[in-house]
Amino acid sequence: MDRFVGQARLEWWANQSTCLEMYDVDITVTVDAAGKWRAAGRHALALDTTQSEGWDFLMEMDPHFSFAFPGEDRGGITVRVVEAEDGTLTLMEAPDWSSSGNVTFDLT
Template structure:
């Protein structure tokens, strides 16, 4: 596969057993000659207020998601997601991320 355009799903996992949220996205993935892939996309459906709050919270907590392509049951590729102001998502493979991080929140 050197190019895929279609739908996929981003899943945010709290641990190996708990998926907190899933987001359908329209995505285009390209793979270069050395196997490096790049992906861009958008949410397949506009997020309502509650979904947007959840998305923003998860992105602030940790922007790493598993991506699931059609025909797969579970996410196989760990990606880091960046969202531009216009809503465009850029995904980069994060194979070395170990799932640990230090997050601090100021709660009202």
């Protein structure tokens, strides 16, 4: 695959068994001759207020998501997501990212 244009899914996992949220994205993925891929897109559907607040919260906590292509049950590629002011999403593969950090937040 040197180019994919379509819909995919971003998943934010709190740990190996808990996915806090999934977002469908319209995405274009390209792969260069060296095998490095780049992806850009946007949310497939506009987020409502609650979804937008959740998205902002997760992005602030940690902008790393699992990326799943159509037909995949669970994302297998870890990506760092950067969101531009106009809502465009840029995804960068994060092969060295480790989920070994600890995050604590109060749910009360």
